[in-house]
Amino acid sequence: MNNFGIDLWSNNNFFIEDGLLKINHKNKPSLISLVKEIRKQNYKGPLLFRFPHLIEKQITRLYNTYNAAIKENNYHGKFNAVFPLKVNQFPTFVHPLIEAGEKFNYGLEAGSKAELIIAMTYNKKAPITVNGFKDKEMIHLGFIAKKMGHNITLIIEGLNELETIVEVSKETNLPCPSIGLRVRLFNGGSGAWAKSGGIDSKFGLSSTEILEAYDVLEKNNLFDCLTMIHFHIGSSMNNIKPLKNALKESGHIYAELKNLGATNLNSINIGGGLGVEYSQYKRTINYSLQEFASDVVFTLKNIARQKNVEEPNIFTESGRFISASSAVLIAPVLELFSAEYEAEHLRLKEVNPPLIVELNELYKDMKKRNALEYMHDSIDHLESLLKLFDLGYIDLKDRSNAEILTNLIIKKAISFLEVNAYEELKRIDNKIQEKYLLNFSIFQSLPDLWGINQEFPIMPITHLDKNPTRSASIWDITCDSDGEIEFNPNKPLYLHDVDLDKEEYFIGFFQVGAYQDVLGMKHNLFSHPTEVNVTFDENEVKLEQIIESQKIIDILDDIDYDTNEIKSILNSQLDDDIYEILEKYLNDNSYLKTTWS
Ligand code: PLP
Structure with missing residues (x-):
């Protein structure tokens, strides 16, 4: 049975039972039961479920794995982690994240002034790191955060930022935050987002600049503030080798600076990049979290021993x-x-033409053992019938019957046969693919799929006790031909042949919690889907913080239309009773409501 690669990507977060996709937590509800519950409350269109228990699970895994590696290697440094807010800044995500991370002292990383304000407001005692290009105002904000009592480290990307720190320190008399140096490593990363590392990276200081930074800190009595070396070689690394190289390089930079006299330097920040399996077809990440953590601890321990410095x-x-x-x-x-x-x-x-009669019999009599043969015959018959139509020997009804019957025969054959076992079947499959129109916008909800061809696991949430037989392409409801996920014979998506007049059918897109919310765009003025936080009491699931997809009038307001003007222009041209109906539409969201009763 096709299980949509769930063993590869789901990390046991979901499982299939009784034909339904279920959540592997507490009372293990099915996703369809949650969908039905929400739709009962009249929220139609696409839904985004957030699962705080999965945030907690990942934070716990991260700390437990690193702490186990630290113990195993008798390592003397401590493990710390921060969440980079750029990956998801939404309050419905950030609040549960902070709550789940509190017991580990899990902190936040900010890459802009707005993100820094979120960190300064909601972070409790955990560390804050600040990356990205900074102006004087952003650095000033860092000093204010320090004054508030935050354990904050400003990681400088260039020497000019260090000079601005010196300036702000002199001008404000505020306590100076800790300072980190982002180093530009020779060793770049691997994976789709590898360009944040390497010698040609946009970020970080070269060796010469590190030595200059060291002099600037010393000259301005800020030497004691230098606590951290930072690097980030790229997001979602699929191969661990570049990390090992980057660790060696940064570990030696740390040790060299220690031996030069950087007494308070005590940490190496290895950035992000821990891989996530987005593929439902084959494993693309060549390491486990355990291996990753062990490599980090082991490499840094060796360098510290070799250069006789304390373990960072x-x-x-x-x-x-x-x-x-x-x-x-x-x-x-x-x-x-x-x-x-x-x-x-x-x-x-x-009375039908003989070839149509034969097609009908092929369809009715097809069994597994003759499926391939009958399918071949049907394709031959269709070709002959189309020729007969061109010559004027059969009519439009006959032609329509021929197309329908051949299509039905091919579908039936595919349901009997293993598609991948026959090259020819794969080719035909590709041609007769079904187009599934979904009530969502790819630009809004899966921007990375549109922008950089990012893969996301896709599967139906019901019907999972039946093998899907239709090679599928997915269309969204935007008026844009890019709003499509084409059928790819190398990564084929099969969905079920459903009769939507009789039953509903929902498709799930997984691993969408990183970047997709904030990168999503309002192409065609479709805004975010209706969002729900799914939490669990002992044996009860709760749907919390439901945020409905934006109303049309609010979307227009967001792009700076004068909504009072819109209302008054429309109102002035319509009778009151019709305008009243129109006003209801203005207060609806943009997604299709065809299924509304
Ligand atoms: N830290 C820095 C400096 C980054 O630039 C990024 C992302 O590009 C991250 C952390 C997060 O990386 P990931 O989401 O791959 O863990």
């Missing part, structure tokens, strides 16, 4: 690893585009 504290800024699994998008299927090929559309006559 370890900081990580993993983002995807913590957040990706925590959100799932569910989109209702609105239409199957080849529904015209259903048997009910046949218009068989009392």
Whole structure:
């Protein structure tokens, strides 16, 4: 049975039982039961479920694994982690994250002034690190955070930032935050986002600049503030080798600076990059969390021993690893585009052309053992019938019957046979793919899929006790031909042949908790899906903080239309009773409501 690669990507967060996709936590509810519950409350369109228990699970795994590696290696540094807010800044995500991380002293990383304000407001006693390019105002904010009592480290990306820190320190007399140096390593990363590391990276100081930074700190009596070396070689690394090289390089820079006299330097921040499995077809990450953590601890221990310096504290800024699994998008299927090929559309006559009669028999008599043969025959018959149509020997009804019957025969053959075992079947499968129209926007909910061809696991949340037989492409409801996930014969997606007049069918998109929310765009003015936080009491599931997809009038307001003007122009041209109806539409969200009763 096709299980949509759940063993590869789901990390046991979900499982299939009785044909339903279920959440592997507490009372193990099915996703469809949650969808139904929400839809009962009249929220239609796409839904984004957030699962705080999965955020907690990942934070716990991260700390437990590193702490186990530290223990095993008798390492003397401490493990610390911060969450990079750029990966998900939404309050419905950040509040549960802070709550789940409190017992570990899990902190936040900010890369802009707005993110720093979030960290300064909601972080409790945990560390804050600040990356990215900074102006004087952002550095000043860092000093204010320090004054508030935060354990904050400003990680400088260039010497000018250090000079600004000196300036702010002199001008404000505020206590100076800890300072980190982002080093530009020779060793770059691996994986789709590898360009944040390496000698040509946009970020970080070269060796010469590190030595200059050291002089600037010394000259300005800020030497004691230098506590951290930082690097980030790229997001979602699929190969561990570049990390090992980067660790050696940064470990030696740390040790050299220690031996030069950087007494308070005590930490190496290895950035993010811990891989997430996005593929449902084959494993793409070549290491486990245990291996990753052991390599970090072991390499840093060796360098510290070799250069006779104290073992550094370890900081990580993993983002995807913590957040990706925590959100799932569910989109209702609105239409199957080849529904015209259903048997009910046949218009068989009392007397049909012999080839049509034969097609009908092939369809009825097909068994597993003759499926391939009958399918070949049907394709030959269709070709002949199309020629007969061109020559004027059969009519439009016959042609329609021929197309429907051949389509039905191919579908039936595919249901009997293992598609991948036959090259030819794969080719045909590709041609007769079904187009599933889903009530969502790829631009809004899966921007990385559109922008950088990022893969996300996709599967239906019901019907999982039946093998899916339709090679599927997915269309969203935007008026843009890029709003499509094409069928890819190398990574084929099969979905079920459903009759939407009789049953509903929902498709889940997984691992969407990292970056997708904030990168999502309002193409065609579709805003975020309706969001729900799914929490668990002992044996009861709770749907909390439901945030409905934005109303049309609010979307227009967001892009700076004068909504009073819109209302008054419309009102002035319509009778009151019609305007009243129109006003209801303005207060609806943009997604389709075809399924509304
Ligand atoms: N830290 C820094 C400096 C980054 O630039 C990034 C992402 O690019 C991260 C952490 C998070 O990386 P990931 O989400 O791969 O863990």
